[in-house]
Amino acid sequence: MIKVALAILMFICLLDMPYGYYQFVRFTALIGFGVLAFKSNQQKKQTQMIVYGALALLFQPFIKIALGRDLWNVVDVIVGLGLIITIFKKSEV
Structure with missing residues (x-):
């Protein structure tokens, strides 16, 4: 359930959302x-x-890592897809 929620949040980041959503x-x-x-x-x-x-360290909100919107979008897609893939694998957490 955690993986599904995180994947959805990552994909929503691709939309033009208010800054508070990203926080x-x-x-x-x-x-x-x-x-x-x-x-x-x-x-x-x-x-x-x-x-x-x-x-967890990459996404932590205390010391922000400035990658730029385009690179963050790539990271969000990769992480979201990775989470979805691990859901369907046998060795699920």
Whole structure:
């Protein structure tokens, strides 16, 4: 459920949304990816834990990473598609 919600939020970022929405996505992504990293760690899936931890750091709202709108759109699509792919894989978190 977390992956579906995060994927939807990532794809909505492609639309022209108010700045507050992007701040909301950053906070939500930090929490969501943090939870996914924690669950992956409990299941001894170190690679997934590292990926989700890195995504939590990338999207965290405290020290913003300025990539520009176009590059952020690419990141949002890649992350959204990656989340959808992991939903359909057998080893789901």
